[in-house]
Amino acid sequence: MSDIEPVPAATVVLVRQSPEVAELEVLLLQRNSRLVFHGGHWVFPGGRIDQKDFKNSGSELEYPAALKAAVRETKEEAGIEIDESQLIHTAHWTTPPKLPRRFCTWFFICPLFESVSVSVDNDEILDHRWISPSNAIADAEAEEWVLPRPTLTTLSDIVSHKNLDDLVAAVTVGNIRVFPKDSQYYRPAEMGCPE
Secondary structure (H helix, E strand, C coil), X not given: CCCCCCEEEEEEEEEEECCCCCCEEEEEEEECCCCCCCCCCEECCEEECCHHXXXXXXXXXXXXXXXXXXXXXXXXXXXXXXXXXXXXXXXXXXXXXXXXXXXXXXXXXXXXXXXXXXXCCCCCEEEEEEECHHHHHHHHHCCCCCCCHHXXXXXXXXXXXXXXXXXXXXXXXXXXXXXXXXXXCCCHHHHCCCC
């Protein structure tokens, strides 16, 4: 069986300062268990980059389309309106070969300095939780819920930051996590992403 070409996608890590404690919280969404890819898992908002995302970006490059997809998917899955200017590119994950579904996904951090309300569609997405990265990791380790590897790794990257300013300063330095490290699908210069 030959390897399936990964589908370009975008994911948004919405991060807010907890209203109750001095800790950051991320938004996780529960996917419907009927879905083939990560059914029942808790994930960040995101999805495939559509042709209309390329059209709306006015470019054939993948990175501008990923920004459009990130904004669109956040609205569709969580009911939250964000702007491309809020997005900070932090990672790029490509599903390993030999799997039946593969994605090459642009990950963006979106710091939220104002409160937002979440509204899920009760179809693709069934539930949502604002949770600290440390609690999310602990719940996953206790097998209370399933977090895909990119989600768990991203939470581990955020866990040491205590406030949004600290997180934003850390993620804007441009240390992009690429998995696998030599991924042929991560081409920042070609795709219009600042290196």
